[in-house]
Amino acid sequence: MMLLYFLLSGITGFIGYKVNSLTKGGAIAATIVGTLIAYGFEWKGLLLLGVFFLSSTVWSKYKARKKEAIEDIVEKGSARDQYQVMANGGAAAFAGIMMAFFPSNWWLGFFLAALAASNSDTWASELGVLSKRSPFHIKTRQFVPAGTSGAVSLFGVTASFLGALLIGSIGTFVFEGSITLLLFVTLGGFIGCQFDTLIGASFQEEFRCRVCGINTERHEHCQTATLRTKGFSGLNNDVVNFISSIIGGFSGGFWFI
Template identity: 30%
Template sequence: MDSFSFRCLVAVALSLVIAARAHKRRSLDRSGAIAGFFVMSIHLAASYRYGAMLLAFFFSSSKLTKVGQEKKQSLDEDFKEGGQRNWIQVLSNSGLAAILAIVAAALTSGEDKCLDANKSNVVTGLVGGIIGHYACCNGDTWSSELGILSNAQPRLITNFKPVKKGTNGGVTLQGLGAATAAGFVIGIAYVMVGLLTTKCDADVAWKQLLVVPLASAAGLCGSLIDSLLGATLQFSGYCSLRKKVVSRRSPTVTKISGMDILDNNAVNVVSVLLMTVLTSVVCLLIF
């Protein structure tokens, strides 16, 4: 059995266990578990590094979702116990990366390749895009889950005026710091697994370490883009009946900010797409 076939077997077995465990612990609902199984299988089969980034995002975000649940329930209109994610949320956070992983694996015949634009601009761009994708997803999740627990009052990113917690586009220093740390975790996952599974030429091996600061910056930048989109294209209002910030208009809701153009999933998809492209371009310039 060749290495790619073995990796496929490992991918299916590990993904099945993780998806079942996530469903049992209510991190994913049934549709999310099914989608998660296929997405994880694709990532791990394409490259252990891609799988490591996906799992670093999934496990860390699932853990943080459960931190301070009582407080989040009083502030978040879409709060679900355990943070259950459905298939739409799974695909909005990993669908694009899965496509990039398939293309990259097809171009390399399933062989893991280091970031090296001198050998392959296309593969380097694709891998860079996957890094940016998960740095952005993790940055947005960490900043949302930890930022809402900050004692500081958030400020709207467009004009820096104080807003209520839960307002789309509201930022805190704690949230921005969390986004940077989240990107750092993605970079570490990529580099550490790469050291164990991927052979690089000596002249480019040290460059792979640049993924850590790159992913950290992508986590912060992705969170800022997400906040900017949320503040301008996603509606936020205060409901006098429910006593919390909501994203839907009604007679009892007073507008805080934003237009009713994108919902939360759409904001995530757009910000991830932008960061995927941006990080891909940066990787072509520095590797």
């Protein structure tokens, strides 16, 4: 059965690569993540990962031309590399390994909430930038350009909650959980996403272009090395996403303590 799960994960990664949703490295990482999740949660876990991947792909392609305006701000494009895949699915994959060796409802709650946090953040990022109003930076208390780390909008927050709710609802159904599980997974995912915003606003590295003066996540802009103006070196968006998914996982698994 594990061979089948490996093949399904590989096929999904290959399709993602072909539709430019994943890089080559991202496709390989997605295959590994999917296999490890299936190792602990079998087809049900793979289904949840598929929901996350499909919804993320759909929203990343939605109004893609309008999102081109934020490419100067964010570090990476719509095709996710291996680091982005591990940032969003690494915690869930770890839960799959632990579930296989140490079966417990704790790891189920952790897995669902960690994936819900990643889905919540992805929906907030992909849909929040389409808000008609500029987002509000939670630390500087100023309106900033869409795509700025640490900024929120009502539209983006709503999208983040719905993203967590989707994973919580489907996860509760396929794993035959209770309303309490749905509540903890949804809230855990939503909380993880909000921590993503908080960490992004306070500690994530940010740079300024020496040529045009734009604030960006990129290490290079206008063909010139940028100047770090905020945050800790190396604490980029991928690291923040990974941390937030872990926080979401613990928040969701708290019910089983």
